[in-house]
Amino acid sequence: MKKTAHSALLDEIKAIACIFVILIHCKFPGITGDLCEALARFAVPFFFVISGKYLLKESCIEVSDIRKTVFQKTKKLLGVLFPVWIFYTVYSFWYSCTVGHTVSEWLSDKYNSFEFSRLILFNSGKFIYDFTYSFDHLWFILALIYVYLLVIIFARFVRSWAPFLTVSLMMLLFVLELLQTYYPIRPFDISISTWYVVRNWLFVGVPFTMLGVWFSDKLSKKEFFYNVSAGITCLALGIISTMAEYSIWNSKEVYFGSFLIVLALLILENAGRNMGKKKFFHIKTFEFVGRTISSHVYYMHVFVISLFGWFIDRINPEIYGNESFMYARPFMVIVLTIVLSLTIYKIKTLTKKDKNV
Known part of the structure; x- marks a missing residue:
């Protein structure tokens, strides 16, 4: 079955949300990491x-x-x-x-x-x-x-x-x-x-x-909830609100801004369904990740973080004091998690083909 515009956009959002989940558990150092974690808090409520x-x-x-x-x-x-x-x-x-x-x-x-x-x-x-x-x-x-x-x-x-x-x-x-x-x-x-x-x-x-x-x-049928401008405005307010809440209350599991971001993504996904795929900018890689391996990314990223740390502890634990490494670490974990998730997906695909032969 051919994928619809709204499902393609949803897949891309799922991929982005999965990456943000990783940034909750594998942070950048300093205030950068804290702000990324705060913004990432929308991801699990979104799922x-x-x-x-x-x-x-x-x-x-x-x-x-x-x-x-x-x-x-x-x-x-x-x-x-x-x-x-x-x-x-x-x-x-x-x-x-x-x-x-x-x-x-x-x-x-x-x-x-x-x-x-x-x-x-x-x-x-x-x-x-x-x-x-x-x-x-x-x-x-x-x-x-x-x-x-x-x-x-x-x-x-x-x-x-x-x-x-x-x-x-x-x-x-x-x-x-x-x-x-x-x-x-x-x-x-x-x-x-x-x-x-x-x-x-x-x-x-x-x-x-x-x-x-x-x-x-109910809500998806109301004009406000498939209005692109409303979605973009809500997204901007969610980001601003999250950063303001973090500055006042520090880390929380869910911010009010997280709710606004989730609502914005719902509106934008709904607008994509109503307007058609040509109206939106699409990233094929994100669409593929969201459609095929987003669940694997979610389940396996903690394993990758832990095993990565296990190896570092035995190779050079002092590297945790290196700021450049700590900034690179989340990117390395994201790449390794996607590679592992893709490997699992390929193995499952090959196994299903063998069973069908």
């Missing part, structure tokens, strides 16, 4: 929104149809989660052994009741990350599975509730982030300043996924 936008077709109205559709998507997500989680678990074990940890130390550190409770409540914990790869990027898949399960349970109301859930939970998200700075309460005896207390399925996953559902159902 939630896209998941919601394409969650239900217009024809998917009946409760049984909604449940069947979302159940299939949940199964697909679980099919992704388990092999990726097993891969990282094996890698964690190998890494721990190389630095002198015993098997019992590794097991007791990762698998205990406290870490399990963090996994269940907040989609975080050492079940899905530890010192060997200290970024819990798999929380996104877990949170999205939670959202899908809620959609299955409340299928009758998901479309009508989407606007309320988007607005109310997003407002609560930003209120909680203000509490992190000005009044750090301790729910469940865990400081609200701990990242996963706010960044989880409830306060990020649900509102941004529901924004995607709401946009697909």
Whole structure:
């Protein structure tokens, strides 16, 4: 099937978003790195929104149809989660052994009741990350599975509730982030300043996924939401707002500017669909990356960062003090991640061809 203009533009945005995710976990040094990280915070909410936008077709109205559709998507997500989680678990074990940890130390550190409770409540914990790869990027898949399960349970109301859930939970998200700075309460005896207390399925996953559902159902049909000028203005305001928020509150999981950037990208993608491909400037490489390997880039970049660091620690750990190397490091990680992701894609393609022969 020939790709449409809006899907081509969406692929390019996905590629850019994946690169920004890498820049969250592999920063440039100094203020440059901090600002890039702040701007990159739109990326994960954007992926939630896209998941919601394409969650239900217009024809998917009946409760049984909604449940069947979302159940299939949940199964697909679980099919992704388990092999990726097993891969990282094996890698964690190998890494721990190389630095002198015993098997019992590794097991007791990762698998205990406290870490399990963090996994269940907040989609975080050492079940899905530890010192060997200290970024819990798999929380996104877990949170999205939670959202899908809620959609299955409340299928009758998901479309009508989407606007309320988007607005109310997003407002609560930003209120909680203000509490992190000005009044750090301790729910469940865990400081609200701990990242996963706010960044989880409830306060990020649900509102941004529901924004995607709401946009697909209603907002995309309104003139403002396919106006290129509105999208560009919203994007500029999002960038300015993010930088201003960072200057006031420093690092946050999601900025209000992040929301504006996500909304701008939705508007521009919607405008691309309405105006046609010739109206937009396209970068074929980004389109290819977004279409074919963006998910691999997301899943594998933490492995590349960790293994890259493992090699550097054994070759020349003092190089971390070299500013030029620290500026080059994110670019090296991006290239290595794309190469690895492309390799995985090619292997999968060849495997499928062999099965079909």
